[in-house]
Structures are given as structure tokens and as C-alpha cells.
Amino acid sequence: MVLVGCSSTHRAYLETIKLAFQTSADPVLTLSEIQNSAIDLLYVSLKDKPRAVLALAYIENSQYKWVSGDNAMLVEQGGRIVKTVGTIDNFFYVTNIENDPLAIPKNVNSTLYWNRSVDYDNGLSAFVESKFEWVINSELIIDGNHAKANMLKEVVTFHQVNKQTNTWINYFWFDTETEQLLKSEQQLTPNSDRYELTYISRIARLPLATVLSVGD
Amino acid sequence: MRVFLFICVLGWSSFSAASVKITINDTVFDYEGNPKLSEVLEPIALERSWYWQSSALFRVGDSTIDKERSFIIEELLALTSSLDDVKVIRQLVASLESWNLARRLAIPIDFDLARVQPKFNPKFEDGEYLLLLKERVETVSIIGLVNESTVIEYKGNVAAMEYLSDIKATDLSDKSLIYIVQGNGEVKKSGVAYWNNSYDHVMAGSQIYIPFTESQFSKKMDILNMKIAKLATNRIIK
Secondary structure, eight states, X not given: OOOOOOOHHHHHHHHHHHHHTTOSSSOOOOHHHHHHOSSOEEEEEOTTSOOEEEEEEEEETTEEEEEOTTSOEEEEETTEEEEEESSSSOEEEETTGGGOGGGSGGGOOTTOEEEEEEEETTSOEEEEEEEEEEEEEEEEEETXXXXXXXXXXXXXXXXXXXXXXXXXXXXXXXXXXTOOEEEEEEESSTTSOEEEEEOHHHXXXXXXXXXXXXXX | OHHHHHHHHHOXXXXXXXXXXXXXXXXXXXXXXXXXXXXXXXXXXXXXXXXXXXXXXEETTOTHHHHHHHHHHHHHHHHTTTSSOHHHHHHHHHHHHHOOBOEEOSOOOOXXXXXXXXXXOOBOOSEEEEEEOOOOOSEEEEEESBSSXXXXXXXXXXXXXXXXXXXXXXXXXXXXXXXEEOTTSOEEEEEOSTTTOOOOOOOTTOEEEEOBOOOSSOOHHHHHHHHHHHHHTTBOOX
């Protein structure tokens, strides 16, 4: 058998999944369960809360709609959370989403800016600006396991109603070879907890040959 | 509570000879059975990027909403004997008479929500409905004690008081309060003076009602203001 690839990255992804399933408070699935699942699965973590496993229920108009066991929904487009249903800080509309640089990550560079309004259930509509920066061969850490990935840093500036601004950084990690989004950390409002999304089904589907090549 | 009330209105029909007629924007749909909300939304939910918060379901043929309007107009006309500016009150009456009204049902209209949470996916009871699906608009409607009802540009993430500079309120109006009639049907009384500013937000496509001056010693005008603001939630604005 000829095994190609140089990637300790992919092995680390898989190890990550295996180890992640052994944590006590979070849901535990086996790698084979993920690989055999007819539906794509996503880990979603929020600060101080058990990790949730969401299933991909719909792909509609370029949006991926993930549903949890307790009937919450997370809608993402190009990896960005654009709507939440049944969560604490629901927001429901993002303007100018058609120009989100995340739609074509390879075209993103540090000169790009993206502006949008984000509308929340409580009536708040925030003006939000983003600029971007790539970090190539960055370290991706999932449950303490390290791997290499290309990381897109998004510096987000959130304009408050009282004219003050808040700034934070979102992170998006892409596989160095397939360019698939593997994980992200996103914050929706200045005071909300950060969402950590781990695309476990994508990780489990990474080329087996490459995975097995590790250490050869 | 809103959901419970809606289910009471829509009910759970077990009749086989059901008849449900729903006008979705300008297209009429007839159903032989009693469809669920998600089934009604399915053919058109993905056609556009709908702004679900401002989308609304109305019950057609519910005459109680017209009675409510009539009672409010009677109260307004009764004020002409005690308030100075009769012209303003008559303008407000004319404005209310021009409103196209139907009873708005207190249920969020959201295709995703209806599909994942059964309590937001009730069945339609027999009858006729109007379902207005809207896109996000960059406007806010100003109604109430203003020289003229008008539509102004939506200002995004600003406090409600920031709209006052664009509004020509009349002398009868309360300068420290507005009522925000959000696109989702919620009504909020909001302080807009420097000493009571509540920094409330206004959703895109909402209405701002400029109210009568309220008093600490009588709730009469508070109650009337709230009636008018709530009536405005039943406006059919396409």
C-alpha cells in the first residue's frame, strides 16, 4: 500500500475526535459512529456548558442548518453563524451576507473589510465591521490535541448604541490540504459566550491514506 | 402565553371537510385539510431572504378589530371637548380610519422555528388568513400625534430617541415618551428624555407611535396610548 501525504495534521484531527469522546461531561461518540452516521455532525461548545452534538438537518440557499436534540437550531453560511433559534442570545438576520469574505476563504486577504448589520430578538440592531488576516500553518487545538491548520483571524468591531465600540477576534481553522473549514470560534455579541464549532464529520472524512501515513 | 393563545385560535381540527384559505402576500392558497404552519411556509420560505421578525399572520374576517378601532375613535372624539388642538385629534382619527386592519395572531412566523419547535408549528383551523412575508426594509413608520404620519429612514443601532429629531410632534404629544411597535408585534413604552432615556432599540420596519401627554395623576391617557399602539400591531402594511 502506498501511503502519501505528510500530514500529522489529519491524524491529530482523528486523535482529537477519539479523545474528545472520552471526556466525562460531554457527549461521547466513537469515530466509527461519526463515520457511519448518515447525517453530518457538529460539536458545539459554549463556555461552562456541556458540549452539544448537532446534526445537519437542512442545506438551503447556501446555509447549513444544524439542529440539536433539544430543538435549537444554528444556521451557518460559509462557516459563519448567521442565525440561532432556541438559544439564549438569538439573532436572526445578518445583512450583506452575500459579500461575506468567508464565502470564498482563499480570496480573503488583509485588505478586505466587511460591514453588516446584525439584528437580534431584543430589537437591537448592531453595526459590525470585520477585517481579516491569515495565519498559515497555525496550531489547531481540539481538546488538548495539537495539529496544523490555516487560521483565518477575523477582527470584529461591534458598534454599540451608545457610540462605544467593542472588539474581539473570531477564528476559523481550515484544513491545509482540502481547505475545508474544520473548526471555528465565534462570538456573537460583546457580552455573549464564544461558540466553538468543530466539524467532526468533515474531520472524520479526511483522506484515510493521508491519515495512515503519519509516523510512517 | 402568546403561543397558547394562538393555538386556541387556530385550534386542532379533526374535521375532514376542512377549508383553509390563506393569502400569502398576493397569492391565494386553498387547503383541503388543516395544514401546519411549516407546510404553509414551505413553498415560499426559500424564495427570498425573508425578514421573519416582521412577517405576520392575520385572521381575515374577524370584525372585533374594527370594533376596537371604533371604540378608540370614540374616545378620541370625546377628547375634542377637553383638549385645545381639535385639528390634531381629527388628524389622528383620520389616520386610524385609513389603517387597513386585520387581527394579527400572536405567533412568530419563522420557517426554521416552526420546523424545529413543534409548539411554534400549529395547525390552521378552518377559516381565511392573510400571511405577510416581508423582506428587511430600511424604514420606520411614524404615527400618532405628529403633523403627518410619515415613513423615515431606519437608523440601525441607535437609541429610539435618535428618531425624534426627524419627527414633527404636535403640542399635545408627550415629549418624554414614545411607543415602539416592533415589527414582531411587541409594543414597548420607551423613555426618550434625558432623564428617562431607556436606550431602547427599534427594529427595522417598526412603527413609532408619538403618544398623548401622560400624567402621574391619571392613567386615562396611558391606557388610550397603549390601545392605539396595540391597534397598530394589527395594521396590514405591505
